[in-house]
Amino acid sequence: MLRYVTTNSGKVREAREYLDAVEQLNYDYTEIQAAELGPIAVRGAREAYRHAGEPVLVDDAGLFVEGFDGFPGPYSAFVEHTLGIETVQRLVAREIDAPRRASFRCVLAYCDGDAFDASPDPVDREDRAAAAAVGADDDADDADDPLPVKLFTGSVRGRIVEPRGDGGFGYDPIFEHDGTTFAEMSAEAKNAVSHRGRAFAKFASWYQER
Template sequence: MRRRIVFATNNAHKLDEIRAIAGDRLEVLSLADIGCHDDIPENEPTIEGNAIAKARWVRDRYGYDCFADDTGLMVDALGGEPGVRSARYAGPGHDSEANVALLLERMDGVADRRAHFTTVIALTEGDETRVFEGRVDGEILTVREGEDGFGYDPVFRPEGCAVSFASMSADEKNAISHRGRATARLLEYFNSL
């Protein structure tokens, strides 16, 4: 029997991505599936802190074992920006187009394009919390490339790849992405039980 667990997100793209990575090993419930329509705060100063806070929010208020993720894009030439503010880089509206536009504007003429994505997944089981991390290094492109993916995918090309995340199929991206790597560690933990 598959284990049922809540993924604390309202992002349909993330939910689809996690469900594809988990396959038939987990039954991943959304916040809507459990009747949670809360605007869960993300006020922590770190990616790990936000992931933990979101997972505990659901566990404390709804009683479900839960995992939550937070992801940041860190650009070397920008001192690690957008970092923990990646989803709200251009303002509070979670506007991916505006975020990408601001990033490209700030990177205009910058030679050092190195960057990395980090995803931290926090899992709450009862009173225990475990953390799983995934990272992928790459570079920021000068223009958008590709039609798939979401967020910064059109301007991020992973190291060793010829195309951006947005030019890859979902399976290709999930095999090497930061979220894919963090989720693989989460699944390894479940498989070890």
């Protein structure tokens, strides 16, 4: 059984579009402060595996606004809970001229206590750039903590707009991709293009063939 470590049931529903055997593990792992998503996900996966004693999957994701120094980036969850997405949208609208480009990025970190074959280098230019941007261009196997973690990344480009739509969660109402906000999309349509969906597609392909 694969445990998806999250308190967000919406993420679990999205994950089950790719893998049936996913169960939610409601565990609050220590979320370190870091400038990139990769180290946060890696630390969480190691801690969650040691807690659960079975295969775990942890994700960290963020909204990165161009021209805003990537804000809120790895602090997206904190900013959402303290300022709210409407405040973020207003700040961006006030400080940045249209089209107010942004990207959603996600890192999935898988840990089951075993070593892995190294992931091949990404062949797609955008995949390479996305992996480097989140600090996840290599699988995590280091001297400080030898517990191996395998990483999968996904990203999607869009722009910040006034809130529209009632679906999704988090920043979905203010993130527009190809003319539609994530909150206006069906779950299936969002999963097909989202940062998390793209990361899960890579993970599911590897997980089912490992």
